[in-house]
Amino acid sequence: MALTKPNQQLRRDLKEAAALLKWAGVDLYVVSKRMMVDGDEQGAMELMKIAMSFQLTEDKLVGYADDVRAGAITRAKAV
Structure with a gap:
């Protein structure tokens, strides 16, 4: 199934x-690895947590893009 331009x-x-x-x-x-070497373990751990949350969100967005491709998610007209 071909996607519409908006999709x-x-x-x-x-x-x-x-x-x-x-x-x-x-x-x-x-950057967090560099901070670890410099002795800022607390700051490094915080940055690693943020980096991991980015990865989880990235995975979700890729899944949504796959759903758009499969036709399970479509862009509706503006209200």
Whole structure:
């Protein structure tokens, strides 16, 4: 089933948001590792928690994008 233009855009937007979260999480993880080396374990742990929450949200967004592709989620017309 071909996606409508609005649904194609929705899928692209979801995948883009997921990619941004992925790279932000990777960046936070790298910074947290540096903080560990510098002795700021508490701050590093907090950043790792944030990075992990980004990963969980990224996974959800990718799932939603797959649902859009399968037709289970569609973009409705604006009210």
